[in-house]
Amino acid sequence: MSISQEIRREKPDQIRSMFDAIAPTYDVLNHMLSFGMDIRWRKKAIEFLQEKEGGTFLDIAAGSGDVSLELLSLNPRHIVGSDFAPNMLNVFRQKLTHVEKADRIELVSCDAHELPFTDESFDATIVAFGIRNFADRLRALREMYRVLKPTGISLILELSTPKTPVIKQLYHLYSRIGLPLFGKIISRHNAAYRYLPQSIAQFPDQQEFLSLLRQAGFHDAKFFSLTFGAATIYCGRK
Numbered sequence: 001m002s003i004s005q006e007i008r009r010e011k012p013d014q015i016r017s018m019f020d021a022i023a024p025t026y027d028v029l030n031h032m033l034s035f036g037m038d039i040r041w042r043k044k045a046i047e048f049l050q051e052k053e054g055g056t057f058l059d060i061a062a063g064s065g066d067v068s069l070e071l072l073s074l075n076p077r078h079i080v081g082s083d084f085a086p087n088m089l090n091v092f093r094q095k096l097t098h099v100e101k102a103d104r105i106e107l108v109s110c111d112a113h114e115l116p117f118t119d120e121s122f123d124a125t126i127v128a129f130g131i132r133n134f135a136d137r138l139r140a141l142r143e144m145y146r147v148l149k150p151t152g153i154s155l156i157l158e159l160s161t162p163k164t165p166v167i168k169q170l171y172h173l174y175s176r177i178g179l180p181l182f183g184k185i186i187s188r189h190n191a192a193y194r195y196l197p198q199s200i201a202q203f204p205d206q207q208e209f210l211s212l213l214r215q216a217g218f219h220d221a222k223f224f225s226l227t228f229g230a231a232t233i234y235c236g237r238k
Contacts, residue, residue: 023087055123061130065092141216
């Protein structure tokens with residue numbers, strides 16, 4: 001069993017510890033390792049939620065809060081940023097001290113598999129770069145469906161493997177050598193950035209993940225590739 005499979009499926013507490021450990025350098029590494037593309041990908045994902053402007057949003061696996069902060073552009077009534085890694089939420093909390101409309105964002109520590117919210121609470125849910133770490137993705141998707149209002153939208157932004165042969169080869173070279181090396185140097189956490197490329201490689205392909213969305217109850221499930229397939233947006237409706 002690979003390190004990715006072992007951590008994600010058998011020892012979810014290790015994921016919490018891993019993200020707590022890299023929390024101080026998480027933003028810097030995200031931007032550097034993706035060559036800044038993660039910022040553009042988040043903005044693109046939020047565009048898919050424009051029809052819910054002024055609504056209520058749940059940002060699952062919110063991490064250091066970049067997605068929730070981007071959601072402020074939709075003039076939301078309320079945003080809940082949830083994560084199960086306390087140190088990640090601490091980084092998020094520090095950012096809020098410098099943000100206008102911070103009072104519209106509530107931080108909640110919880111597990112995506114058991115969301116502590118009533119049925120039909122949110123106009124939209126979003127998970128960015130987090131669902132590949134969930135031990136039971138179908139269960140988490142069903143929870144997202146449960147907390148959505150009728151006609152609500154769930155959006156997932158996740159890293160993926162490019163399909164174009166030349167880009168795919170370059171990507172594999174970078175993910176196997178460059179990403180773990182730079183991640184270790186900056187975060188001083190070896191396992192985290194060995195885990196990352198393995199977790200991406202083991203994530204279901206687009207059609208398989210659309211099938212999971214449908215099993216969870218979503219209809220009109222679609223996906224949209226970004227940057228030669230290095231990231232993918234998935235969208236499902238209640």
